[in-house]
Amino acid sequence: MKTKVILLTLVLSMISLLADNDGKHITFINQTKHKLTFKVHVTGPDRTMDIESHNANYYSLHNTPGSCGDKKYKIDIIRKGKVKKTVHRKCGEDLYVWIQDKEYKTGFKPNPHHSLDQCVKDENRPAILFAHGFNDSPSAFRNFAPYAKKKSKGHWRVFRTAVSQDGSIKKRAHMLAKYIIEASEKCNIKDESLRVVTHSMGGLDIRYLVSNANNSELLKKAAKKIERIYTLAAPHQGHIGGGTIIHTSDAAHDLGKHQMKKFNEKYPYSDFKVGKRKVDLLAIRFRCKKGKDTDGVVNYKNQKWLGAPYSKTIYKGRHMLKVCKDDGATVETNRTKILGYILKDNRDDNGDVIKRGK
Secondary structure (H helix, E strand, O other): OHHHHHHHHHHHHHHHHOOOOHHHEEEEEEOOOOOEEEEEEOOOOOEEEEEOOOEEEEEEOOOOOOOOOOOEEEEEEEEOOEEEEEEEEEOOOEEEEEEEOOEEEEEOOOOHHHOOOOOOOOOOOOEEEEEOOOOOOHHHHOOHHHHHHHHOOOOOEEEEEOOOOOOOHHHHHHHHHHHHHHHHHHHOOOOOOEEEEEEOOHHHHHHHHHHOHHHOHHHHHHHOOEEEEEEEOOOOOOEOOOOOOOOOOHHHHHOEHHHHHHHHHHOOHHHOEEOOEEOEEEEEEEEOOOOOOEOOOOEHHHHOOOOOOEEEEEEEOEOOOOOOOOOOOEOOOOOHHHHHHHHHOOOOOOOOOOOEEO
16 A cells, blocks of 8 residues: 555656646747748757647747757748748747738737737727637637627627647636736726636636736736636546646646646635635536536536535536537537626626526
Protein backbone atom coordinates (compact mmCIF):
# COMPACT_ATOMS: atom_id res chain seq x y z
CA MET A 1 0.00 0.00 0.00
CA LYS A 2 2.84 2.38 0.90
CA THR A 3 4.49 1.63 -2.46
CA LYS A 4 1.28 2.59 -4.28
CA VAL A 5 1.06 5.85 -2.34
CA ILE A 6 4.70 6.70 -3.16
CA LEU A 7 4.14 5.91 -6.84
CA LEU A 8 1.00 8.06 -6.90
CA THR A 9 2.89 10.93 -5.28
CA LEU A 10 5.67 10.65 -7.87
CA VAL A 11 3.14 10.60 -10.71
CA LEU A 12 1.36 13.69 -9.35
CA SER A 13 4.73 15.42 -9.00
CA MET A 14 5.50 14.63 -12.64
CA ILE A 15 2.11 16.00 -13.62
CA SER A 16 2.78 19.27 -11.80
CA LEU A 17 6.05 19.68 -13.72
CA LEU A 18 4.06 19.84 -16.96
CA ALA A 19 2.05 22.82 -15.80
CA ASP A 20 2.58 26.46 -16.69
CA ASN A 21 4.37 26.33 -20.02
CA ASP A 22 2.87 29.66 -21.07
CA GLY A 23 6.30 31.22 -21.48
CA LYS A 24 7.31 28.59 -24.03
CA HIS A 25 4.57 29.31 -26.53
CA ILE A 26 3.63 32.01 -29.02
CA THR A 27 -0.13 32.41 -29.32
CA PHE A 28 -1.64 33.25 -32.70
CA ILE A 29 -5.09 34.88 -32.89
CA ASN A 30 -6.64 35.16 -36.33
CA GLN A 31 -9.21 37.98 -36.29
CA THR A 32 -9.71 37.86 -40.07
CA LYS A 33 -12.38 36.02 -42.05
CA HIS A 34 -9.75 33.88 -43.76
CA LYS A 35 -7.72 30.81 -42.97
CA LEU A 36 -4.14 31.90 -42.29
CA THR A 37 -0.86 30.03 -42.04
CA PHE A 38 1.71 31.18 -39.49
CA LYS A 39 5.20 30.12 -40.49
CA VAL A 40 7.72 30.24 -37.64
CA HIS A 41 11.38 30.40 -38.69
CA VAL A 42 13.34 28.31 -36.22
CA THR A 43 16.57 26.37 -36.30
CA GLY A 44 16.03 23.40 -38.60
CA PRO A 45 12.95 23.02 -40.83
CA ASP A 46 10.46 25.87 -40.87
CA ARG A 47 7.34 25.07 -38.90
CA THR A 48 3.81 26.15 -39.76
CA MET A 49 0.42 26.32 -38.07
CA ASP A 50 -2.92 26.83 -39.82
CA ILE A 51 -5.46 28.94 -37.94
CA GLU A 52 -9.07 29.19 -39.11
CA SER A 53 -10.90 32.52 -39.11
CA HIS A 54 -11.54 34.08 -35.68
CA ASN A 55 -9.66 31.29 -33.93
CA ALA A 56 -6.69 31.22 -31.58
CA ASN A 57 -4.07 28.69 -30.63
CA TYR A 58 -0.52 28.54 -29.43
CA TYR A 59 2.55 27.29 -31.20
CA SER A 60 4.82 25.35 -28.88
CA LEU A 61 8.54 26.10 -28.89
CA HIS A 62 9.35 23.46 -26.24
CA ASN A 63 11.67 21.52 -28.50
CA THR A 64 13.22 24.43 -30.37
CA PRO A 65 17.03 24.19 -30.16
CA GLY A 66 18.35 26.63 -27.60
CA SER A 67 16.48 28.44 -24.89
CA CYS A 68 13.52 30.69 -25.67
CA GLY A 69 15.02 33.48 -23.59
CA ASP A 70 14.63 36.92 -25.17
CA LYS A 71 15.06 35.64 -28.70
CA LYS A 72 12.61 37.01 -31.26
CA TYR A 73 11.30 34.56 -33.82
CA LYS A 74 10.56 35.60 -37.38
CA ILE A 75 6.97 34.77 -38.34
CA ASP A 76 5.41 34.96 -41.80
CA ILE A 77 1.63 35.40 -42.01
CA ILE A 78 0.51 33.60 -45.16
CA ARG A 79 -2.77 33.39 -47.07
CA LYS A 80 -3.14 31.15 -50.12
CA GLY A 81 0.59 30.72 -50.40
CA LYS A 82 1.40 34.45 -50.32
CA VAL A 83 3.17 36.18 -47.43
CA LYS A 84 0.92 39.02 -46.28
CA LYS A 85 3.06 40.27 -43.41
CA THR A 86 6.22 39.36 -41.50
CA VAL A 87 6.57 40.09 -37.78
CA HIS A 88 8.66 38.99 -34.80
CA ARG A 89 7.57 37.59 -31.45
CA LYS A 90 9.26 36.24 -28.32
CA CYS A 91 8.18 33.16 -26.41
CA GLY A 92 5.15 33.90 -24.27
CA GLU A 93 3.87 36.73 -26.49
CA ASP A 94 0.63 37.02 -28.44
CA LEU A 95 0.19 37.80 -32.12
CA TYR A 96 -3.21 39.22 -33.07
CA VAL A 97 -3.92 39.64 -36.80
CA TRP A 98 -6.75 41.56 -38.47
CA ILE A 99 -7.48 43.34 -41.75
CA GLN A 100 -8.01 47.09 -41.73
CA ASP A 101 -8.31 49.28 -44.84
CA LYS A 102 -7.49 46.18 -46.89
CA GLU A 103 -4.14 45.76 -45.12
CA TYR A 104 -3.02 43.11 -42.66
CA LYS A 105 -2.44 44.60 -39.22
CA THR A 106 -0.89 42.98 -36.16
CA GLY A 107 -0.68 43.76 -32.46
CA PHE A 108 -0.14 42.41 -28.97
CA LYS A 109 -3.76 43.14 -28.02
CA PRO A 110 -7.11 42.15 -29.55
CA ASN A 111 -8.98 44.58 -31.77
CA PRO A 112 -12.73 44.39 -30.94
CA HIS A 113 -13.58 46.36 -34.09
CA HIS A 114 -12.45 43.33 -36.09
CA SER A 115 -13.74 40.51 -33.89
CA LEU A 116 -16.60 38.19 -34.84
CA ASP A 117 -19.19 40.69 -33.60
CA GLN A 118 -19.56 44.41 -34.21
CA CYS A 119 -18.29 46.94 -31.73
CA VAL A 120 -21.59 48.65 -30.85
CA LYS A 121 -20.85 51.75 -28.74
CA ASP A 122 -24.34 52.45 -27.37
CA GLU A 123 -23.65 52.08 -23.64
CA ASN A 124 -27.38 52.15 -22.87
CA ARG A 125 -27.75 48.73 -24.47
CA PRO A 126 -26.76 45.81 -22.21
CA ALA A 127 -23.62 43.88 -23.13
CA ILE A 128 -23.05 40.13 -23.01
CA LEU A 129 -19.80 38.20 -23.53
CA PHE A 130 -19.61 34.55 -24.63
CA ALA A 131 -16.42 32.71 -23.67
CA HIS A 132 -15.64 29.34 -25.28
CA GLY A 133 -14.04 26.22 -23.84
CA PHE A 134 -11.09 23.89 -24.42
CA ASN A 135 -10.23 23.14 -28.05
CA ASP A 136 -13.08 25.36 -29.23
CA SER A 137 -13.67 28.79 -30.74
CA PRO A 138 -16.19 31.67 -30.77
CA SER A 139 -18.25 29.66 -33.27
CA ALA A 140 -19.30 27.51 -30.30
CA PHE A 141 -21.93 30.21 -29.73
CA ARG A 142 -23.21 30.21 -33.29
CA ASN A 143 -26.82 30.12 -32.08
CA PHE A 144 -26.65 31.96 -28.78
CA ALA A 145 -24.98 35.06 -30.26
CA PRO A 146 -27.57 35.70 -33.02
CA TYR A 147 -30.37 35.03 -30.55
CA ALA A 148 -29.01 37.61 -28.13
CA LYS A 149 -28.46 40.12 -30.95
CA LYS A 150 -31.76 39.90 -32.79
CA LYS A 151 -34.41 37.93 -30.95
CA SER A 152 -34.11 39.27 -27.41
CA LYS A 153 -36.25 42.26 -26.54
CA GLY A 154 -33.31 43.95 -24.84
CA HIS A 155 -31.28 44.17 -28.08
CA TRP A 156 -28.11 43.10 -26.35
CA ARG A 157 -24.66 44.05 -27.55
CA VAL A 158 -22.82 40.79 -28.17
CA PHE A 159 -19.11 40.04 -27.79
CA ARG A 160 -17.28 36.77 -28.47
CA THR A 161 -13.60 36.34 -27.88
CA ALA A 162 -11.06 33.81 -29.13
CA VAL A 163 -8.55 32.52 -26.59
CA SER A 164 -5.89 29.85 -26.97
CA GLN A 165 -7.58 26.51 -27.52
CA ASP A 166 -4.83 24.58 -25.72
CA GLY A 167 -3.50 27.21 -23.32
CA SER A 168 -3.51 27.01 -19.54
CA ILE A 169 -6.34 28.45 -17.47
CA LYS A 170 -3.99 31.28 -16.52
CA LYS A 171 -3.06 32.02 -20.13
CA ARG A 172 -6.66 31.91 -21.35
CA ALA A 173 -7.81 34.12 -18.45
CA HIS A 174 -5.27 36.80 -19.33
CA MET A 175 -6.30 36.70 -23.00
CA LEU A 176 -9.93 37.01 -21.91
CA ALA A 177 -9.04 39.98 -19.71
CA LYS A 178 -7.24 41.74 -22.58
CA TYR A 179 -10.30 41.40 -24.76
CA ILE A 180 -12.68 42.67 -22.06
CA ILE A 181 -10.47 45.70 -21.45
CA GLU A 182 -10.09 46.57 -25.13
CA ALA A 183 -13.81 46.07 -25.81
CA SER A 184 -14.74 48.13 -22.77
CA GLU A 185 -12.55 51.05 -23.79
CA LYS A 186 -13.43 51.03 -27.49
CA CYS A 187 -17.09 49.99 -27.21
CA ASN A 188 -18.16 51.84 -24.04
CA ILE A 189 -18.82 49.01 -21.59
CA LYS A 190 -19.42 50.39 -18.11
CA ASP A 191 -18.21 48.87 -14.85
CA GLU A 192 -20.44 46.11 -13.43
CA SER A 193 -22.48 45.86 -16.64
CA LEU A 194 -20.99 42.98 -18.64
CA ARG A 195 -22.91 39.72 -18.39
CA VAL A 196 -20.68 36.71 -19.07
CA VAL A 197 -21.77 33.30 -20.37
CA THR A 198 -19.12 30.59 -20.55
CA HIS A 199 -18.99 27.04 -21.82
CA SER A 200 -16.83 24.27 -20.36
CA MET A 201 -13.24 25.44 -19.63
CA GLY A 202 -14.35 29.03 -20.28
CA GLY A 203 -15.97 28.89 -16.84
CA LEU A 204 -12.59 28.16 -15.25
CA ASP A 205 -10.95 30.98 -17.21
CA ILE A 206 -13.42 33.54 -15.90
CA ARG A 207 -13.07 32.16 -12.38
CA TYR A 208 -9.30 32.65 -12.52
CA LEU A 209 -9.79 36.18 -13.86
CA VAL A 210 -12.09 37.26 -11.03
CA SER A 211 -10.32 35.28 -8.29
CA ASN A 212 -7.03 37.01 -9.09
CA ALA A 213 -8.48 40.47 -9.67
CA ASN A 214 -7.09 41.79 -6.41
CA ASN A 215 -3.59 40.56 -7.31
CA SER A 216 -3.31 41.93 -10.85
CA GLU A 217 -4.13 45.36 -12.27
CA LEU A 218 -4.88 43.81 -15.67
CA LEU A 219 -7.31 41.26 -14.27
CA LYS A 220 -8.86 43.77 -11.88
CA LYS A 221 -9.54 46.22 -14.70
CA ALA A 222 -11.35 43.49 -16.62
CA ALA A 223 -13.16 42.01 -13.62
CA LYS A 224 -14.63 45.39 -12.66
CA LYS A 225 -16.64 45.29 -15.90
CA ILE A 226 -18.36 42.01 -15.04
CA GLU A 227 -21.89 42.10 -13.68
CA ARG A 228 -22.60 38.37 -13.28
CA ILE A 229 -21.48 35.03 -14.68
CA TYR A 230 -23.13 31.85 -15.96
CA THR A 231 -21.12 28.69 -16.55
CA LEU A 232 -22.51 26.00 -18.86
CA ALA A 233 -21.23 22.46 -18.23
CA ALA A 234 -18.00 23.73 -16.67
CA PRO A 235 -15.70 21.06 -15.15
CA HIS A 236 -15.51 22.90 -11.82
CA GLN A 237 -14.40 19.71 -10.08
CA GLY A 238 -12.24 18.49 -12.92
CA HIS A 239 -12.42 15.79 -15.55
CA ILE A 240 -11.27 12.21 -15.14
CA GLY A 241 -9.40 12.35 -18.46
CA GLY A 242 -7.40 15.47 -17.62
CA GLY A 243 -4.16 15.98 -15.76
CA THR A 244 -2.25 12.88 -16.84
CA ILE A 245 1.41 12.84 -17.82
CA ILE A 246 0.54 11.88 -21.41
CA HIS A 247 -0.98 15.29 -22.08
CA THR A 248 1.17 17.80 -23.92
CA SER A 249 -1.10 20.84 -23.60
CA ASP A 250 -1.45 23.07 -20.57
CA ALA A 251 -5.23 23.03 -20.94
CA ALA A 252 -5.54 19.25 -20.73
CA HIS A 253 -3.21 19.28 -17.73
CA ASP A 254 -5.20 21.92 -15.86
CA LEU A 255 -8.53 20.10 -16.28
CA GLY A 256 -7.50 17.10 -14.17
CA LYS A 257 -9.47 16.30 -11.01
CA HIS A 258 -6.34 16.60 -8.85
CA GLN A 259 -5.48 19.98 -10.41
CA MET A 260 -9.01 21.31 -10.02
CA LYS A 261 -9.15 20.19 -6.40
CA LYS A 262 -6.12 22.40 -5.74
CA PHE A 263 -7.61 25.17 -7.88
CA ASN A 264 -10.84 25.11 -5.85
CA GLU A 265 -8.96 25.12 -2.55
CA LYS A 266 -6.95 28.13 -3.68
CA TYR A 267 -9.92 30.00 -5.16
CA PRO A 268 -13.08 29.27 -3.13
CA TYR A 269 -16.41 30.86 -4.00
CA SER A 270 -16.41 32.63 -0.63
CA ASP A 271 -13.52 34.78 -1.93
CA PHE A 272 -15.02 35.35 -5.39
CA LYS A 273 -14.86 39.15 -5.20
CA VAL A 274 -13.64 42.23 -6.99
CA GLY A 275 -12.53 44.49 -4.16
CA LYS A 276 -15.35 44.03 -1.66
CA ARG A 277 -18.02 43.32 -4.30
CA LYS A 278 -19.22 39.73 -4.52
CA VAL A 279 -19.57 38.52 -8.10
CA ASP A 280 -22.62 36.35 -8.67
CA LEU A 281 -22.01 33.05 -10.50
CA LEU A 282 -24.54 30.40 -11.45
CA ALA A 283 -23.36 26.96 -12.61
CA ILE A 284 -25.87 25.53 -15.12
CA ARG A 285 -25.69 21.74 -15.38
CA PHE A 286 -26.31 19.36 -18.29
CA ARG A 287 -26.46 15.66 -19.08
CA CYS A 288 -27.28 13.76 -22.25
CA LYS A 289 -30.66 12.56 -21.07
CA LYS A 290 -32.41 11.51 -17.90
CA GLY A 291 -30.59 8.64 -16.27
CA LYS A 292 -27.19 9.64 -17.68
CA ASP A 293 -24.45 11.02 -15.41
CA THR A 294 -22.68 13.18 -17.98
CA ASP A 295 -23.19 15.43 -20.97
CA GLY A 296 -20.81 13.08 -22.74
CA VAL A 297 -17.72 14.77 -21.32
CA VAL A 298 -18.30 16.22 -17.83
CA ASN A 299 -20.24 14.50 -15.03
CA TYR A 300 -23.12 16.75 -13.99
CA LYS A 301 -22.00 16.43 -10.36
CA ASN A 302 -18.63 17.92 -11.29
CA GLN A 303 -20.34 20.85 -12.99
CA LYS A 304 -21.06 22.34 -9.55
CA TRP A 305 -18.60 24.69 -7.91
CA LEU A 306 -18.94 23.84 -4.23
CA GLY A 307 -20.42 26.77 -2.33
CA ALA A 308 -21.65 28.54 -5.47
CA PRO A 309 -25.25 28.59 -6.71
CA TYR A 310 -26.12 25.98 -9.34
CA SER A 311 -29.17 25.06 -11.40
CA LYS A 312 -31.47 22.62 -9.62
CA THR A 313 -32.61 21.37 -13.00
CA ILE A 314 -30.12 19.26 -14.92
CA TYR A 315 -30.86 20.24 -18.50
CA LYS A 316 -30.72 17.89 -21.45
CA GLY A 317 -27.79 18.62 -23.73
CA ARG A 318 -24.54 17.10 -24.94
CA HIS A 319 -21.17 18.75 -24.45
CA MET A 320 -20.25 18.68 -28.13
CA LEU A 321 -21.41 17.13 -31.38
CA LYS A 322 -19.42 13.88 -31.25
CA VAL A 323 -20.81 12.55 -27.96
CA CYS A 324 -24.24 11.30 -26.81
CA LYS A 325 -25.35 10.45 -30.32
CA ASP A 326 -28.78 9.51 -29.04
CA ASP A 327 -29.41 13.18 -28.24
CA GLY A 328 -29.60 15.74 -31.03
CA ALA A 329 -29.05 18.87 -28.94
CA THR A 330 -25.72 20.26 -27.79
CA VAL A 331 -25.45 22.31 -24.62
CA GLU A 332 -25.58 25.43 -26.74
CA THR A 333 -27.35 24.54 -29.98
CA ASN A 334 -30.98 24.14 -28.94
CA ARG A 335 -30.84 25.84 -25.60
CA THR A 336 -31.93 29.35 -26.54
CA LYS A 337 -34.62 28.90 -23.90
CA ILE A 338 -31.89 28.83 -21.28
CA LEU A 339 -30.26 31.88 -22.84
CA GLY A 340 -33.65 33.57 -22.57
CA TYR A 341 -33.57 32.91 -18.84
CA ILE A 342 -30.04 34.30 -18.64
CA LEU A 343 -30.90 37.48 -20.52
CA LYS A 344 -33.91 38.14 -18.29
CA ASP A 345 -32.28 37.16 -15.00
CA ASN A 346 -32.23 40.17 -12.67
CA ARG A 347 -33.55 42.43 -15.45
CA ASP A 348 -37.14 41.28 -15.91
CA ASP A 349 -39.05 40.47 -12.72
CA ASN A 350 -41.81 38.89 -14.79
CA GLY A 351 -39.46 36.68 -16.80
CA ASP A 352 -38.61 33.05 -16.27
CA VAL A 353 -35.66 32.30 -14.04
CA ILE A 354 -33.42 29.31 -13.49
CA LYS A 355 -34.18 27.61 -10.19
CA ARG A 356 -31.13 27.78 -8.00
CA GLY A 357 -29.67 25.44 -5.44
CA LYS A 358 -26.69 25.74 -3.11
